[in-house]
Amino acid sequence: MASVAAAVALLAPAAVASTASAAEAAPRASAAAAPDIPLSAVKAHLTDLQSIASANGGNRAHGRPGYKAAVDHIKAKLDAAGYTTTVQQFTSNGSTGYNLIADWPGGDTGDVLMAGAHLDSVSSGAGMNDNGSGSAAVLETALTVAREGHQPDRHLRFGWWGAEELGLVGSNYYVRNLTSAQRSSIGGYLNFDMIASPNPGYFVYDDDPAIEKVFKDFFAAKGVPTEIETEGDGRSDHASFKNYGIPVGGLFTGASRTKTSAQAQKWGGTAGQSFDNCYHSSCDTMANVNDTALDRNSDALAHAVWTLGADGGGGPDDPSGSYENTADVTIPDGTSEAVSAIEVAGRTGSAPAALKVGVDIKHSYRGDLVIDLLAPDGTAYRLKDSSSWDGADDVVTTYTADASGETANGTWKLRVRDVYRQDSGYINGWKLTF
Ligand code: TRP
Ligand code: CA
Ligand code: ZN
Numbered sequence: 112m113a114s115v116a117a118a119v120a121l122l123a124p125a126a127v128a129s130t131a132s133a134a135e136a137a138p139r140a141s142a143a144a145a146p147d148i149p150l151s152a153v154k155a156h157l158t159d160l161q162s163i164a165s166a167n168g169g170n171r172a173h174g175r176p177g178y179k180a181a182v183d184h185i186k187a188k189l190d191a192a193g194y195t196t197t198v199q200q201f202t203s204n205g206s207t208g209y210n211l212i213a214d215w216p217g218g219d220t221g222d223v224l225m226a227g228a229h230l231d232s233v234s235s236g237a238g239m240n241d242n243g244s245g246s247a248a249v250l251e252t253a254l255t256v257a258r259e260g261h262q263p264d265r266h267l268r269f270g271w272w273g274a275e276e277l278g279l280v281g282s283n284y285y286v287r288n289l290t291s292a293q294r295s296s297i298g299g300y301l302n303f304d305m306i307a308s309p310n311p312g313y314f315v316y317d318d319d320p321a322i323e324k325v326f327k328d329f330f331a332a333k334g335v336p337t338e339i340e341t342e343g344d345g346r347s348d349h350a351s352f353k354n355y356g357i358p359v360g361g362l363f364t365g366a367s368r369t370k371t372s373a374q375a376q377k378w379g380g381t382a383g384q385s386f387d388n389c390y391h392s393s394c395d396t397m398a399n400v401n402d403t404a405l406d407r408n409s410d411a412l413a414h415a416v417w418t419l420g421a422d423g424g425g426g427p428d429d430p431s432g433s434y435e436n437t438a439d440v441t442i443p444d445g446t447s448e449a450v451s452a453i454e455v456a457g458r459t460g461s462a463p464a465a466l467k468v469g470v471d472i473k474h475s476y477r478g479d480l481v482i483d484l485l486a487p488d489g490t491a492y493r494l495k496d497s498s499s500w501d502g503a504d505d506v507v508t509t510y511t512a513d514a515s516g517e518t519a520n521g522t523w524k525l526r527v528r529d530v531y532r533q534d535s536g537y538i539n540g541w542k543l544t545f
Contacts, residue, residue: 145417146259148251150406156247157239157405159184161397164237169393172234173274174206181230182209185250185271189213192257194269201273201284208273210281215256218266224420225268226252226301226412227282229275229348236393239400241366245303246271248409252416263420265298272348275304282348286355294355301415302349302361307405308387310380311364314340318353320463322360322419329414335407336377342368362411364404366390434523435469435542442474445532451525453543455487462486462514467544468494472506472527474536481528484512487521497530505536519545 160181164170167177186196194213201208211230228245232238253269255261274280286294299322315326317339330337340363349359365386375382389395434453442449468484478501484492492512525541 143261143417145410145413146255148248148255148406148409148413150402150409152254153247153251153405153409154400154402156250157243157397157400160243160247161237161239164232170234170236171230171232171238173203173208173231173277173280175234178231178273179209181246182211182271182273185230185246186211186213188250189253189269192254194253194257199281199285199288201281203274203277203280208281208284210273210285211271212285213253213269215253215261215267215269217262218420219264219422220266221296222265222422223268223297224263224265224299224301224416225270225297225352226303226416227270227272227348228303229273229281230271231273231276231281232395233276233391235391236389236395238395239397240305240307240309240364240387240395241390242275242304244305244307244400244405244408248303248306248405248412251409252413255413256416261417261420263417264422265420267416267420268297275348279348279351282351283354286351286357294357297352297357299419300349300352300357300359301412301419302347302359303408303412304347304361304363305366305387306362306364306408306412307400307402308364308366309399309401310370310384310386310388311401311404312370312374312378312386313337313404313407314342314363314365316340316349316359316361316363318349319358319360320465322358322415325415325418326360326362326411329411330407333407338374342366360415362408364401364408432545433542434545435540436525437540439540440538442472442480442527442529442536442538444535445479445529448526448528449538450485450527451538451541453523453525453541455520455523455543455545460519462517462519463545464513464515466512466514467542468510468512468525469542469544470494470506470508470510470525471539471541472536473504473539474506474529474534475504476531476534477501477503477506479529479531479534480506481530482506482510483526483528484510484514485524485526486514486517487523488517490517491526499531 171177197212199210228249272281353359372382389399440449440451482495494510
């Protein structure tokens with residue numbers, strides 16, 4: 112048990128030595144900018160998909176030969192480019208379905224960035240906007256990664272899903288059959304379903320704020336206004352990932368909803384008409400594709416893969432957003448408080464609404480502990496209360512605090528008070544992720 116004097120000493124100048132700054136001190140080279148994705152290359156893939164549909168009864172629907180032919184076609188291109196591909200089979204509605212997964216060798220396989228699109232169409236047509244557009248853009252992005260020999264920090268994986276039109280069947284099958292370790296290695300999933308609607312809107316999924324920001328910043332820099340995607344949230348394959356807690360994002364140019372006059376004013380096109388008048392119809396052909404939307408969204412896709420593929424791009428172990436202090440600080444028994452400080456510098460603006468506070472406390476009876484996060488201005492955020500019935504020992508968890516009212520820069524503190532006598536322990540370390 113620590114004496115009062117010792118406890119005071121821990122808070123005196125010696126404690127300053129335990130102030131840590133950014134987990135990674137050296138400024139990292141900024142990630143190379145994403146290359147422009149040529150519209151012509153994306154359209155060539157789309158034309159291939161149209162030909163495949165035409166040669167197979169006019170569609171690429173689940174259970175029909177056009178679907179498997181499309182999988183084989185894309186797989187061959189990826190194999191030739193150096194991808195490690197896997198075709199995953201499943202059964203739906205009495206027919207065999209296929210997901211195509213392509214891994215780009217390299218990067219941190221414990222921190223995977225995925226991008227995907229559903230490759231099946233409905234049976235009524237070739238599905239050029241839905242979803243030849245996303246399939247072709249993801250393919251060209253993957254081929255560009257290979258062509259450039261791009262080696263990002265995170266491991267890249269691309270996916271083409273089967274039987275989306277039957278209710279997200281393929282993507283659900285994929286995520287459900289991962290081990291929990293494989294699932295938690297996926298730090299982000301980006302979805303591209305209908306990104307070339309003929310009367311387009313520019314919709315960005317708002318599921319994960321870090322991913323959303325990458326897309327919004329891209330369009331803002333191009334002077335293209337965006338809106339949050341709301342036309343049937345959860346109606347595409349990102350929902351399969353989100354259901355397991357994986358951060359998701361994506362782009363969409365609209366389906367059967369009507370473009371308002373305000374939207375026509377900012378995006379052009381025709382007010383009072385659907386974003387995609389040929390949605391799920393036989394007229395979803397090459398003529399149903401808006402080139403400008405396809406070009407912008409393909410470039411945005413590549414930009415997101417390049418930006419988010421770098422540590423520092425907002426991934427879960429993004430060192431530029433993480434600050435930790437791993438110095439041990441004794442928690443005095445039922446007498447005083449233990450404080451460990453983290454100095455945050457070089458950020459701009461406020462702390463996030465979901466500031467992550469990773470806490471690692473070794474203790475013999477954690478029910479004794481009251482834990483607060485102290486913002487630079489001293490505002491306390493209660494992370495954990497005491498509870499006499501909680502007899503378990505350590506506290507090893509990540510809390511989330513709404514710190515959006517705080518300035519990011521300054522000295523943040525973890526304050527741990529042991530409010531009952533007898534048991535003791537120490538702060539092993541803690542970490543802030545912005
Ligand atoms: N996924 C739907 C389809 O393929 C289309 C759709 C509706 C959609 N709402 C969406 C796609 C929102 C992405 C986001 O038929
Ligand atoms: Ca382009
Ligand atoms: Zn679709």
